[in-house]
Amino acid sequence: MEETDNEIAIEPFRPNPLKAAFYSMIFPGLGQIYNGDTAKGSYYFVLGFILVVSAHLAIPILIYIVFLFYNMHDAYKCAIEKRKIENGG
Numbered sequence: 001m002e003e004t005d006n007e008i009a010i011e012p013f014r015p016n017p018l019k020a021a022f023y024s025m026i027f028p029g030l031g032q033i034y035n036g037d038t039a040k041g042s043y044y045f046v047l048g049f050i051l052v053v054s055a056h057l058a059i060p061i062l063i064y065i066v067f068l069f070y071n072m073h074d075a076y077k078c079a080i081e082k083r084k085i086e087n088g089g
Contacts, residue, residue, distance in 0.1 A: 012086050017079035024075040028068060031075025035082060044071055 015035045024031030029045030032038075048071070051064040 014083050014086050015079040017076045017083070020075035020079040021072045024072040025068070028071040031071065032078065035075060035078050037078060 013036065020031040020034050022031070023034045024044075027045065028048030029041040029043070032041030032044055035041075048064070048067065051060045051067060054060040055064065
């Protein structure tokens with residue numbers, strides 16, 4: 001077999017858990033989208049947007065704060081799981 005210069009080795013995407021949590025801290029859903037979980041990330045993004053728009057009420061602010069921390073934890077946890085899968089473990 002002949003090897004050509006056009007062959008490029010493509011490494012699988014391994015998300016950084018801290019970067020995923022940071023993106024989710026900026027706005028819910030961004031960390032999931034960074035991890036490649038676009039469906040979940042889009043859902044969280046829309047839910048976060050609704051909570052921000054309705055922030056003039058006291059209850060949505062509290063819900064948003066809880067949701068933000070849950071979202072950061074979820075993005076971090078999913079990035080760790082994806083790294084384990086890519087490492088074969």
